[in-house]
Amino acid sequence: MAGYRPWDQDHARFIVAGLASLEGATLPILHALQDEFGYVDPQAVPLIADALNLSRAEVHGTISFYHDFRTAPPPRRVVKLCRAEACQALGCEALVSGLARDHAIAVDDQSGSGEFAVETVYCLGNCALGPSALADGELIGRVDGDRLAQLCGLTGAHA
């Protein structure tokens, strides 16, 4: 999760220009920006609007519609915890309350320190081996309280 470069308007313009000729280019551009910078800075809105001949409102509307797109730099580490039905059946909500009780961490807390965040996701497609989490692009199954704390960097141990 770490290692994003800081927002750079010229580099962002370069990314936008490289993808602008795709059909329906908005989402590929937003993903590319977020892959590069970790988020989509509001300064990208006029860039994309100009390149794709859209209104700023349309671009802003698209960014704000989707859960994935961030408009501020991400925490250094993000753990996505599945809280959909199959993981509920295996106690994911107990993991959520355990984080609050043992580590004073609120899932989906927007006011975090910037170090790490635990975010809700609905289904990672690992429903027979839940509870599941996604961290650094890696899917993790059979998550328990210890493993979750470790994913959050709360314990030094590497199992």
Place this chain on the structure above:
Amino acid sequence: MSAAPIRIFVPVDAAALSVGAEAVAQAILREAQARDIPIELVRNGSRGMLWLEPMVEVETPDGRIAYGPVVAKDVASLFEAGFQAGAGHALHRGPTEELGWLKRQQRLTFARVGVTDPLSLAAYRALDGFKGLETALELGGAAIVEEVKASGLRGRGGAGFPTGIKWKTVHDASAEQKYIVCNADEGDSGTFADRMLMEGDPFLLIEGMAIAAVAVGATRGYIYLRSEYPHAHRTLQRAILKATDAGILGDSVLGSGHAFHLEVRLGAGAYICGEETSLLESLEGKRAIVRAKPPIPALQGLFGKPTIVNNVLSFAAVPWILTHGAQAYADYGMGRSRGTLPVQLGGNVRRGGLIELAFGISLREIIEDMGGGTLSGRPIRAVQVGGPLGAYLTAAQLDVAMDYEVLAAMKAMLGHGGIVVFDDTVDMAKQARFAFEFCAKESCGKCTPCRIGATRGVEVMDRIIAGQESPKNIAVLRDLNKLMTDASLCAMGGLTPMPVMSALNHFPEDFDRPPLPLAAE
């Protein structure tokens, strides 16, 4: 010991990786090197016996022998026991093909998944790969459509619309540009068949989409994949590159002169994009707001052009149909549900995974015989079938057959074939509340019943859970559900009442609660 390297298979499927398959693969390489045993490590898809993952297989003269669940620290003892020759070990499961769980299945769509290296074109071709596409090119558009119609294939995404009829509509439409769109936004909790197929046999999806393109004269295609599937994304991108290099995709599909260009596009965490018109809006780069139908996407779909939108499993069924004939496919199944359904068994279950069987098997056989009951060992209390918008059934209702019409008749639905098992610790009022909460978060906001109704539903459920005026609030809940069912624009608002009402009707005791003590804080 012969000089030929021993073939050892360790899955690269995301579910297997989630429980340590990568570490197992590395340990096998290290251990083999340390012992000077020549091996060829093949990274296959998953066979779908997810409780055995990471499941390692060794190729022997007697076929492939399975070991599982293997963790990295087991690897030394496996070599010690001689697993490289298929010898006994505590994790030895016997010949893979003879395992009861697998043997019982009828794998048509998933025939290659778990067997081959997903990105090997040679392995794909060796097991009938591209035969369906070759047949399609000989048949031509109208005949392909007739074949798909005759097979009785219905859309595997959940709605169950006859695939052949959709294809015929696009075939008969005239336009300079047509599109093939694969709905790989597999957002339903409890479903993972699309993911396993895309990771385990991506060329099958590519072949199915290419057949559709040839059938209706489309030259461009998109796979709209959810962003929660990074492994599938990587696999698909590599598979498309390979297929393009090999002349299967591109300006001339298998040298036929038909052009078909295929791209993967990533979603961005919106469940609603599984609804086809919302998916099309998203592909166009917009907010994924559901469109009113008509016009249907088959006539005015992506960028207003005639478009086939099908689920991963619908496209993936087509190569088999063209290779073996429509009748052979239609011979599987029951009633109007023909062919096979890849069922996904998950949640609180001992032996979860992917089970492909002809329609008609009962839920009980799947959950009890194959699944072995709950993982927790407690009694089964509820089973949700068909994803977050599907009904909750009781343990007493499990004799129902897996069939579109049979489930619909009991106010449930098959959906995308996901089954989620809950034990007796589940609180069904909380599950009903969650159905509304999920709808409120994921509603596109276009129609009022869904946008407002979901939030009102959360509030009503909060009052019921708090034991406030239960009879009155249950009456409000029923009224709200009727309104959402009747007046929502799409299945999101229209079907959210299904889990809620099934919870209320099948588990009324969970809704009849004593008032919570006041001032609990």
